[in-house]
Amino acid sequence: MIIAAKRYLKILITTTIVSTAFFHTAQAADALKMELQATKIIKNADGKARYVVVSNAQKGETVQYRATYTxxxxxxISNVAxxxxxxxxxxxxxEAQPKSAQATIDGKNYADIPLIRKVDGKAVRVPLTEYKALRWNIKWLPANKLADVSLNTIIN
Known part of the structure; x- marks a missing residue:
């Protein structure tokens, strides 16, 4: 899990650098700073969720990835993907926040969640196991402010 987390952080850092290419209002390459936190979601006896910073996680556990963009x-800055x-x-x-997230199964084409495809002429939902990434469009981020996005996963 620790090796996978390091590889995931490397991918996210690359993603943040690529995201800066979508700026319209500001063109500074270093205008957006991203911090990632991985937390394990533990349900209490009363059903309320508790979030614990992940040092390791086991198969079947739920992990939330929360990225804070400053x-x-x-x-x-406007219209940042x-x-x-x-x-x-x-x-x-x-489960993703904000709910306006779009998803992809190929890393190129994004659409609103839930993803739908045609099977034998019928519209069916794409299984969540096929989702590869989520994307959000931050419409407006004032100077020196932050925006959070998050998604929940289950370890296979």
Whole structure:
């Protein structure tokens, strides 16, 4: 799990750098700083969720990845696309915040969740096991403010 987490962080850092290419208001390459936190979701006896920073996790446990994007410049940024890949050893649960997330099964084409495809002429939902990444469009991020996105996964 620790090796997978390090590989995932490397992918996310690359994703953050790529995301800066979508800026319209600000063109500074270092305008957006991303911090990633992985937490294990543990349900208490009363059903309330408790979030514990992950040092290791086992098969079947739920892990939430939360990315905080901070605008580090003194001007607003608009229409920033940020992406979180879903690690190969995990399955997206269908829970993401904000709910405006789009998903991909091929890493190129994104659509609103739930993803739908035609099978024998009928529209059917794409299994969550096929989701590869989620993307959000941050419409407006004021100077020196932050935006959070998150997705929940289950370890396979």
């Amino acid at each position: 605008n580090t410049i003194n001007q607003p 940020v992406t979180l890949p879903i690690p190969a050893n995990m399955t997206f649960t269908g």
